[in-house]
Amino acid sequence: METARVLVAADKFKGSLTAVQVAERVTAGLRRVVPGLEVETLPVADGGDGTVAAAVAAGFERREARVTGPLGDPVTAAYALRGTTAVVEMAEASGLQHLPDGVFAPLTATTHGSGELLKAALEAGATTIVFGVGGSATTDGGAGMLTALGARFLDADGKPVGPGGGPLAELAEADLSGLDPRLKDVDLVLASDVDNPLTGPKGAPEVYGRQKGASEDDIAVLDAALTHYASVLGSETAELPGAGAAGGIGYGALVALGARFRPGIEVMLDVLGFAPAVDRATLVITGEGSLDEQTLHGKAPAGVAAAARAAGIETVAVCGRLALSQEALERAGIRRAYALADLEPDPAVSMAEAGPLLERAAESIARDFLHG
Numbered sequence: 001m002e003t004a005r006v007l008v009a010a011d012k013f014k015g016s017l018t019a020v021q022v023a024e025r026v027t028a029g030l031r032r033v034v035p036g037l038e039v040e041t042l043p044v045a046d047g048g049d050g051t052v053a054a055a056v057a058a059g060f061e062r063r064e065a066r067v068t069g070p071l072g073d074p075v076t077a078a079y080a081l082r083g084t085t086a087v088v089e090m091a092e093a094s095g096l097q098h099l100p101d102g103v104f105a106p107l108t109a110t111t112h113g114s115g116e117l118l119k120a121a122l123e124a125g126a127t128t129i130v131f132g133v134g135g136s137a138t139t140d141g142g143a144g145m146l147t148a149l150g151a152r153f154l155d156a157d158g159k160p161v162g163p164g165g166g167p168l169a170e171l172a173e174a175d176l177s178g179l180d181p182r183l184k185d186v187d188l189v190l191a192s193d194v195d196n197p198l199t200g201p202k203g204a205p206e207v208y209g210r211q212k213g214a215s216e217d218d219i220a221v222l223d224a225a226l227t228h229y230a231s232v233l234g235s236e237t238a239e240l241p242g243a244g245a246a247g248g249i250g251y252g253a254l255v256a257l258g259a260r261f262r263p264g265i266e267v268m269l270d271v272l273g274f275a276p277a278v279d280r281a282t283l284v285i286t287g288e289g290s291l292d293e294q295t296l297h298g299k300a301p302a303g304v305a306a307a308a309r310a311a312g313i314e315t316v317a318v319c320g321r322l323a324l325s326q327e328a329l330e331r332a333g334i335r336r337a338y339a340l341a342d343l344e345p346d347p348a349v350s351m352a353e354a355g356p357l358l359e360r361a362a363e364s365i366a367r368d369f370l371h372g
Contacts, residue, residue, distance in 0.1 A: 002282060003038065003282075004034070004037060004038065004282050004283065004370050005038040005039075005040070005280055005281050005282050005283075006030060006037060006038065006039045006040070006281060006282070006283050006284075006285060006370070007039075007040050007041075007042060007277050007278055007280070007281035007283070007284045007285070007313075008022075008023045008026045008027060008039060008040070008041045008042070008284075008285045009041075009042045009043075009044050009274065009277070009284060009285070009286050009304045010022045010023060010026065010043070010044065010285065010286050010287040010288065010300075010301070010304075010317075010318065011043075011044055011045055011046065011050065011286075011287070011288040011299070011300035011301065012045070012049075012050045012288065012289070013287075013288065013289040013319075013320050013351075013354055013358075014288075014289045014290075015289070015351055016289070016320070016351045016352070016354035016355075017354050017355060017358070018043075018050065018053060019043030019044060019045060019050055019053065019054055019057070020041075020043050020053065020057050021355065022043070022287065022318070022358065023041035023042075023043050024041075025354075025355050025356075025358040025359050025362065026285055026318060026358060026359075026361075026362040026365075027039045027041060027362075028359050028362070029358065029359035029360060029361065029362025029363045029365075029366065030362045030363070030365065030366045030370070032359070032362075032363055032366075033363050033366035033367055033370070034366050034370050037366070037370065040277055040280065040281065041057075042057075042058065042272055042273070042274060042277050043057045043058075044265065044268060044269065044272060044274075044286075044300045044303075044304060045132070045264075045265075045268055045300060046132075046134075046191075046193045046263075046264040046265040046268065046298065046299055046300045046303065047089075047132035047133060047134055047191035047192045047193060047264025047265070047267065047268065048089075048091065048132065048133075048134030048135050048193065048264070049089065049091045049095060049097075049134065049135040051087060051089040051130075051132035051191070051264075051268065052078050052079055052080045052087055052088075052089045052092060052132075054268065054272060055080035055082075055087040055268075055271065055272070056080050058271075058272040058273060059082060060080035060081060060082040060085075060087060061080065061081050061082065062078055062079075062080060063078065063079050063080070063081050063120070063124060064076055064077065064078050064079075065077055065079070065116065065117055065120035067093045067112075067113035067114075067116040067117050067120075068093070068110070068112040068113040068116060068144075068148070069093070069094070069098040069113055070094045070095075070098050070099060070105065070109040070110055070111075070113070070136075070137040070138055071098070071099065071103075071105055071108075071109065072110065072112075072163065073098075075093065075098050075113065077092035077093040077113060077117050078092050079092065079117055079120065079121055081121070081124055081126065084125055084126055084127040084128060085126065085127075085128045085129075085130070085271070086121035086124065086126035086128070086129045086130070087129075087130045087132065087271060088114075088117050088118055088121050088129055088130070088131050088132065089132045090111065090114040090117070090131065090132065090133045090134070090135075090136055090145075090246055090249060091132075091134060091135035091136060092117065093111075093113030093114045093116065093117045094109070094110070094111045094112075094113050094114045094136050094137060094138050094144075094246075094249075095135045095136060095137060096135055096136070096137045096212070097135075098137060099137050104137070104212055104213020104214075105137070105164065105213070106139060106164075106165075106166075106209060106212050106213045106214035106215075106218045106222065107164050107165060107166030107167075107214075107218055107221065107222065108162065108163055108164030108166060108167070109137045109138040109139070109140065109163075109164055109212070109247075110138060110140055110143075110144035110163035110164055111136070111138045111140050111142055111143070111144035111145040111246075111247070111249050111252075112144035112145065112147060112148045112163065113144075113148070114142075114144070114145045114148075114249060115144065115145035115146060115147065115148025115149045116148045118131065118145070118148075118149065119148060119149060119180065122180060122182045122183070122186070126186065127185060127186055127187065128186070128187045128189070129186055129187070129188050129189070130189050130191050130267055130268070130271055131188060131189065131190055131191060131253060131259065132191045132192070132264060132268075133190060133191070133192045133194075133245045133246035133249050133250060133253075134192060134193065134194065134245070134246055134264070135246070136212075136246040136247045136249065137212055137247075138164070138165070138212070138246070138247040138249070139164075139165040139204055139205055139208070139209055139212060139214070139222050139226070139247035139248060140163070140164050140165040140168070140247060140248065140249075141165060141168060141198065141204075141226050141229050141230070141247070141248035141249070141251050141252055142248055142249040142250070142251055142252015142253055142256075143161075143165075143168060143229065143252060144163055144164075145249055145252055145253070146176070146179070146252050146256050146257075147160075149179055149180050149183065149257075150178035150179045150180050151174065151175065151176050151178060151179055151256065152173075152174075152175040152178060153168070153171055153173075153174055153175075154171070154172060154173045154174075154175065155170040155171065155172050156170070156172040158173075165205075165222045165225050165226060165229075165247070165248070166218075166221055166222065166225055167225070168225040168226065168228060168229040169221070169224060169225040169228055171228060171229055171232055172232075173232070174232050174233050176256055179256065179257075183257055183258070184258070187260075188253060188257050188258065188259040188260070189259065189260055189262055189267055190242055190245065190250055190253050190254065190259045190260065190261045190262070191262060191263075191264040191267040191268065192242050192245040192246070192250060192261070192263070192264050192298075193263065193264045193265065193297070193298035193299055194242065194244065194245040194246070194250070194298075195241035195242055195245075195261075195263075195298070196208075196241075196242075196243070196244030196245065197238060197239045197240070197241075197243050197244050198226055198227075198230055198238035198239075198243040198244050198248050198250075198251045199223050199226050199227045199230065199238060199244075200223070202244070203223060203226070203244050204222075204226070204244035204245075204246075204247050204248045205218075205219045205222035205223045205226065206219055206223060207244070208244075208247065209222060212247070226238075226248055226251075230251065230255075233251075233255050233256065234255050237251060237254050237255040238251055238255075240254055240261065241261060242254065242261035243255075263298050263303065264298065265298060265299065265300050265302070265303030265304070266303060268300075269303060269304070269307055274304070274307055275307070275311070278307065278308055278311045278313055279311060281308075281313055282313065283313065283314055283315075283316070283369055283370070284304065284305075284308040284313050284314070284315040284316075285315070285316055285317070285318060285362075285365060286300065286301040286304040286305060286308075286315055286316075286317050286318075286334070287301055287317045287318035287319050287337075288300055288301055288319060289319065289320040289321075290319060290320055290321050290323065291317060291319040291321070291322050291323065291324050291329075291334075291337055291339075292321075292322075292323035292324060293323070293324070295324065295332070296324075296328065296332055301317050301319075301332075301334065302332050302333075305317070305332050305333035305334045306332070306333055308333065309333040314335050314369075315333055315334050315335060316334065316335050316336050316337070316338070316365055316369060317329070317334045317336070317337040317338070318337070318338050318339075318340075318358060318361050318362070318365075319337055319338070319339050319340070320339065320340045320341065320347075320350060320351070320354065321339055321340070321341045321347070321350075322337050322339035322341065322342075324337070336368070338361040338362075338364055338365060339361075340354060340357040340358065340361060343357050343360055343361065344357055
């Protein structure tokens with residue numbers, strides 16, 4: 001019989017375990033049933049928070065830069081570098097975690113720091129930049145990011161418009177001539193699990209504005225301001241998939257920086273070296289905090305399962321809670337899912353005890369699939 005070799009390629013369990021911790025716990029549980037089992041870990045992410053950590057776990061060097069946070073205060077943001085490839089996570093600079101508790105700024109939060117973080121990657125010699133977008137506190141269409149990279153956005157009096165999406169309603173002129181010339185020689189890949197357009201019923205303000213503190217009035221203001229912004233910079237790009245990612249930063253990157261959009265998990269699997277790793281495996285274990293309808297639309301477990309299926313390797317999943325039918329799982333390429341909620345139904349306890357529970361779930365996988 002072929003020697004069992006397991007590849008653990010799971011995302012974080014939001015609010016309880018990082019992707020690295022998930023891999024450690026799963027490995028411990030598997031080896032409790034099958035001592036000496038060959039396990040390779042490849043923590044994954046889909047372009048949202050945890051993307052830099054996944055790259056570092058795969059051998060990239062962690063770098064830090066002081067940048068402007070979403071409210072204008074300085075924050076420390078990390079990116080990852082290996083050779084001339086950088087992984088930049090916009091949430092590190094412009095994410096919700098940089099807002100004081102309960103303080104939102106839906107109309108004025110800026111992506112300026114994300115532009116500064118991209119600039120740090122350029123300074124470090126990057127010629128390929130994977131730009132993971134998600135978890136942002138901002139809805140400024142990427143205007144702050146572009147300003148940090150040398151663009152100028154002026155009102156009718158020739159003065160710079162203020163930070164955030166709201167002031168873009170006053171935009172009269174966009175001058176992109178000062179953009180950092182190094183950007184022309186960079187392959188900038190926009191990595192996102194969001195394929196929404198910039199504005200409209202499926203646009204950034206309407207779909208994501210509320211989670212950033214926007215009222216219904218704010219959403220109307222932002223949608224109108226971003227529509228106007230796009231009329232100045234180029235409306236066609238605003239309809240492209242990914243333009244609405246992370247409060248429209250996708251639009252700014254696509255229209256002004258020559259970025260190309262790819263589903264985040266696909267990009268990250270390439271960057272992390274999933275293909276050679278899955279070739280060495282006889283079973284893949286993936287997962288994230290919640291396996292639900294969203295999982296099927298570009299989240300990490302679905303991407304991992306699809307790539308494993310293409311390589312002819314079976315995939316099982318671990319999760320905190322499971323809200324998919326067995327049929328839906330199998331369509332996604334997941335043979336079976338093991339939910340912590342089945343071991344501990346109280347969500348608060350399940351989150352607090354996620355590590356030990358995950359080890360127990362992994363023991364079950366070992367018994368069911370590895371014949372230990």
